[in-house]
Amino acid sequence: MTTQLHAQPYDLAATGFYFDSLEAYKAKAAKLRNDYGDPVEEFEIQFIDGDNIDCDLAQAIGINQANLAQYFEAVETWEEHEKTVVILAVGECGYRFEATTQPSDFDLxxxxxxxxxxxxxxxxxxxxxxxxxxxxxxxxxxxxxxxxxxxxxxxxxxxxxxxxxxxx
CATH class of the missing domain: 1.10.10.1190 (Antirestriction protein ArdA, domain 3)
Structure with missing residues (x-):
């Protein structure tokens, strides 16, 4: 199943967009302008559709612009058990999700x-x-x-x- 996310601008004079890959996000974000023609730079990233495990991962890591690349890498390359370990470690045990985080970092x-x-x-x-x-x-x-x-x-x-x- 394809993971679909939504980038909701913090700028009230701009309209958000849906995307399903990091490349699509970067392309659409670079082109987005608010009603006054100014570029939009900050977004709230929202999980819209996809596998339940990917939804839980997005929630556990607090998906945002800074960790979007790591999120898509995890969705595409990690096994379900690896995602589960990270969800539990970060979402339940209080560990941090950083740019270099791998499931093997946690001993659960x-x-x-x-x-x-x-x-x-x-x-x-x-x-x-x-x-x-x-x-x-x-x-x-x-x-x-x-x-x-x-x-x-x-x-x-x-x-x-x-x-x-x-x-x-």
């Missing part, structure tokens, strides 16, 4: 799981708490483990998918 553990209880169950199944005999598995308090996990792990929704994550 991300689980595609709905609840802390599901994460607790996964950890028990994977043997994180050691080898538990089958006859004792029914006595494990998964809700208590889930409450303990909530100290280090957080829940979020990215592109309509619930996730559990931890900043390492």
């Amino acid at each position: 553990d991300v689980y595609d799981i709905d609840t802390m209880r599901d994460l607790a169950e996964q950890f028990v199944d994977e043997g994180l708490f050691g080898d538990i005999p089958e006859r004792l598995q029914f006595y494990i308090d998964l809700d208590a483990i889930a409450r303990d996990l909530a100290v280090d792990y957080s829940e979020a929704e990215v592109a309509g998918t619930r996730l559990i994550y931890r900043a390492a």
